[in-house]
Amino acid sequence: MTIRLTAATAVWTSVWVKKPKGGWLAQLLAKDPDDIAVLGLRLLLFIVVGFVAARVLGSLVGRFAIKRGSAQGAMLGRRFVFYTVIALTGVMILQELGVELSVLLGAAGILTVALGFASQTSASNLISGLFLLGERPFSIGDTIRVGDTTGEVLSVDLLSVKLRTFDNLFVRVPNESLIKSEITNLSRNPIRRINIDLVLSYDEDFDRVRALLYALAMEDPDVLEEPDPIIWVDQLGSSALHIRYLVWASNRHDFPGARARVQEKVAKLFREQGIAVGYSRVQVATAAGPETEAAVADAVVGEAPRLR
Amino acid sequence: MIDDATDTTTDDAAGPRRDWWGSIEIPSGVTRYWRIGALSLWVTHLEREWQVASRWSHDPFDDTLETARDDVERPADLSPRRFLFTDSSSLLRLTPRVADRPVVTRPELPLIIPGGQSATIYMASPLWVELAIGSRGVAGKPDRMLPSFDELPAWTPSKTWFGDNTLDGTLCYAARTRARVEPGDVRGPRITTSALVRNDHNDALRVQRLALPLPQMSVYRDAEGQLWTEATTVGYSGAATGPARIEATPPPEAGPVTLVSRSRQDRQTNVLARAFSAVFSG
Numbered sequence: 403m404t405i406r407l408t409a410a411t412a413v414w415t416s417v418w419v420k421k422p423k424g425g426w427l428a429q430l431l432a433k434d435p436d437d438i439a440v441l442g443l444r445l446l447l448f449i450v451v452g453f454v455a456a457r458v459l460g461s462l463v464g465r466f467a468i469k470r471g472s473a474q475g476a477m478l479g480r481r482f483v484f485y486t487v488i489a490l491t492g493v494m495i496l497q498e499l500g501v502e503l504s505v506l507l508g509a510a511g512i513l514t515v516a517l518g519f520a521s522q523t524s525a526s527n528l529i530s531g532l533f534l535l536g537e538r539p540f541s542i543g544d545t546i547r548v549g550d551t552t553g554e555v556l557s558v559d560l561l562s563v564k565l566r567t568f569d570n571l572f573v574r575v576p577n578e579s580l581i582k583s584e585i586t587n588l589s590r591n592p593i594r595r596i597n598i599d600l601v602l603s604y605d606e607d608f609d610r611v612r613a614l615l616y617a618l619a620m621e622d623p624d625v626l627e628e629p630d631p632i633i634w635v636d637q638l639g640s641s642a643l644h645i646r647y648l649v650w651a652s653n654r655h656d657f658p659g660a661r662a663r664v665q666e667k668v669a670k671l672f673r674e675q676g677i678a679v680g681y682s683r684v685q686v687a688t689a690a691g692p693e694t695e696a697a698v699a700d701a702v703v704g705e706a707p708r709l710r
Numbered sequence: 711m712i713d714d715a716t717d718t719t720t721d722d723a724a725g726p727r728r729d730w731w732g733s734i735e736i737p738s739g740v741t742r743y744w745r746i747g748a749l750s751l752w753v754t755h756l757e758r759e760w761q762v763a764s765r766w767s768h769d770p771f772d773d774t775l776e777t778a779r780d781d782v783e784r785p786a787d788l789s790p791r792r793f794l795f796t797d798s799s800s801l802l803r804l805t806p807r808v809a810d811r812p813v814v815t816r817p818e819l820p821l822i823i824p825g826g827q828s829a830t831i832y833m834a835s836p837l838w839v840e841l842a843i844g845s846r847g848v849a850g851k852p853d854r855m856l857p858s859f860d861e862l863p864a865w866t867p868s869k870t871w872f873g874d875n876t877l878d879g880t881l882c883y884a885a886r887t888r889a890r891v892e893p894g895d896v897r898g899p900r901i902t903t904s905a906l907v908r909n910d911h912n913d914a915l916r917v918q919r920l921a922l923p924l925p926q927m928s929v930y931r932d933a934e935g936q937l938w939t940e941a942t943t944v945g946y947s948g949a950a951t952g953p954a955r956i957e958a959t960p961p962p963e964a965g966p967v968t969l970v971s972r973s974r975q976d977r978q979t980n981v982l983a984r985a986f987s988a989v990f991s992g
Contacts, residue, residue, distance in 0.1 A: 592881060593871050620868070627870040627884040628814075652869060652881055 445495055452491025460484035473542045477557060478535065523578070524561060530577035531560040540587045547586040548575055593626060594653040596661045598668060599636070600645040603678035608635070608643065611677055618671055619649045624660035626650040642680020729935055730777045730899075731839075731970065733803040733853060735846075743782035744804065746839055747864045747899040748772040752784040753841070758798045760843060761790035762860050770865050770886045773898025793859050799843045803855055805971045806937055807838040808901060808924045809863075811883050814870050818888035821917040823946075828908040830961070831917065833889045834900040835924055836867050837937065840971070864899040872921045882921055889920055893963050901929060901937040904961040905954070910947045920944075922954060925974040930960050930967035938964045 464480035497503065518525070535558065540546045544555050546565070551573050553565035563580055565573040588594075602611060612633045619631035629650050637644035647668065651660040672679065730746055741754040748769060754761040763784050776782075784790070815833040823829050839862050844855030867886065873879015893902065903922055909915040927939035938960035945955075960967050 591877055592879070593876055623866050623868045625868065626881075627868055629871060629876065650871065650876075654881070 441498075445498060448491060448495050448498065452487060452494070456484045456487035456491070459487055477542070481559075523576075527561040527577045530581040531558075531562075534558065534563075534577055534580060539585050540590070544590065545588040547588060548580060548583060551575065552588070589653060592653055593629075593650050594657055596625075596649050596651055596664055598647040598649075598665060600647055600668070601639070601680040602643040602645055603680045604641075604643055606643075606678045608645075610675075611645070614671055614675055614677075615647055615668070618664075618667055622649075622664060622667060624651055624663055626652065639680065641683040644680075728777060729931065730775050731804045731806050733801055733844075733846075734778050735800050736802050737800055738798065740780065741784055742802075743776065743779045743784075744839075745774050745776035745779075747774065749839065749862060749864045749899075751839065751862065752782070752788070752790070753802060754784070754790065755800060755802070758795050760793045760795070760802070760841075760859070762793065762841065762862075763788045763790035764862050766865065770867075771898070772865075775899070791860070795843070795856075799845045799856070801844050801846055801853060801855075803842045803844065803853070805840040805842070805858075806899070806901070806929050807840045807861065807971050808927055808929060808939060808974060809835055809838065809867070809883050810925055810974060811869075812872065812880060812921050813867075813885050813924050814872050814882045814919055814921045815885035815887070815889045816919045817917055818890065821889075821891070823907060823909045823915045823917065825909055825912040825914060828906060829891065831889045831891060831905045831907060831920060832893050833885055833903050833905070833920060833922065834887045835885055835903060835922075835939075836863060836865050836883065837899050837901050837929075838863050872919075880921075889917075901939055902964075903927065903939045904941045904963070906941065906943045906961075908943065908945045910945055913948075915946050923956070923975075926976075927956060928973045929970040930964065931970050932960070932964045932967050934965075936964075937970065938967060 460480040460483045463483045464476045467476040467479040493503065496506070540555055540558075542555050542557060545552065546555060548565075551565060551567060553567040553571075553573055556564040556566050556572075560577075562574045562576050565575060567573055602608065615633050616631060619625045620627060625631065626649070631650070632646065632648040634646055635643060636646045649664060651657055651664070671677070730744060734742070736742055736753065736755040738755050738757050741752055744751040744753070748767045750765045750767070752761075752763040754763075765785070765788060813833070813835040815835075817831065821829070821831065840858045841860040841862075842855045842858040844853050847853045865886070867883040870882050870884040871879050872882045887900070893904070901924075903924070905920055905922060907915070907917060907920075922942055924939070930938045930940075932938055940959060941957040941961040943955045943957065
């Protein structure tokens, strides 16, 4: 394409410009300008036109893609078009400078082996990126957790994924490690469960606590009435009853806030209702004799402490 | 003092209740107080500025209605929201609106509709109060209102999930009151919707819950001053969920009605109306 374009320019120049050394325009359009300034101007023109064309075409493709698909696809399409046009411009400039492209390509063939070894990681990231784009485990704007990092996806690129953590740090995660590791998408599903683990004293009336917790779930505007809240005994601990209180909330409007509010309300409820929470108890026995032992046991165990 | 909210009708229905909605002139520097169920609302007009303060009681069944009182001071601890305008207009309009999400209600007792039978179920849904300002129309013309600047729920209902599983479904509001089989007297600021459930199937139908696309319905006022939406019809033909059809008018039980506010969503463009309505179980 490039060669044909240059040839066309040459033909046009030869037809239209009778004398190559006539005017400045003729100089500019001549096949082999003899003035270095003219050459420089031509190169500059190439760069400017190429850059503008890349931007315009890229944004056109991006706009088209955003109508048809996702923000991620649009970004990818825009970048692809942009870099392709820039690369073509580069080739044209090299040709203008008289560099033999075939020689360059031959050299590149030899270089490829060396480059292949050198850019192993990049290539791996690139291929991982393509797989990631095909699989789409997340898209831009989702909140994901990778390893210890939790953040909002800013961009999905060919080599890496950029995240913004909740304390506003910018994290770049290489695609290769994303492919290998477990990714949790926190914002894909519209509702999410709040898991609260409670510890109750064995002295407490569990039916009463269950009724209170159920009423709390029904009245709280953050908690969904359906799916039904779950309140069950998870474990009969050695010194306390382990309860799981599982309620559902919307994952679209401030889920962490809702979770915090519900936990706060549970704490308040326990305090207001005087619900005995469980503590780990240690019974200490001494060999001093039955009387002392009983006294020590009383002192250590006592009654289950109440939050009041 | 209070007009009917609709521009085209005169307030001919001298019902036993005075409507809390409608337009009212509030001179600059004056505060008015409304009590609409659980919602206490103070609206203050200042020069090119309106201040709105609100507070909710803890009783969802609160049915107190007080209209445009000028003897209730705004509590000092309640900070208002300030809305600034280019021009000063002294006409305030309150409009009752439907909920901004579908509303799910459960019958008070399990309702079973035998094959080939139909029944009408009534549900009461919470309403939202929309505030807009404007100026009086001259020479019998309708009032010129600016787009609404604030909207407050009379009670914030808790949310619920309506769907086959936890992945596909819609976030809805849960109605506080149970669905009934008689129209009854819906007290307080609530909107009644009727649903005619038709069992076209041979098997008996057990109505577990009813989800109605409230955002696609309009609000009407009957002669008594009660609020209604259009009637809906739900057909059951064996599937777990059935689409709801929204009729053009409220049910005949409502009597003569006047339109108070239009629906939030366009009925044709939204697929929800067709895709979901009621969950049944055999």
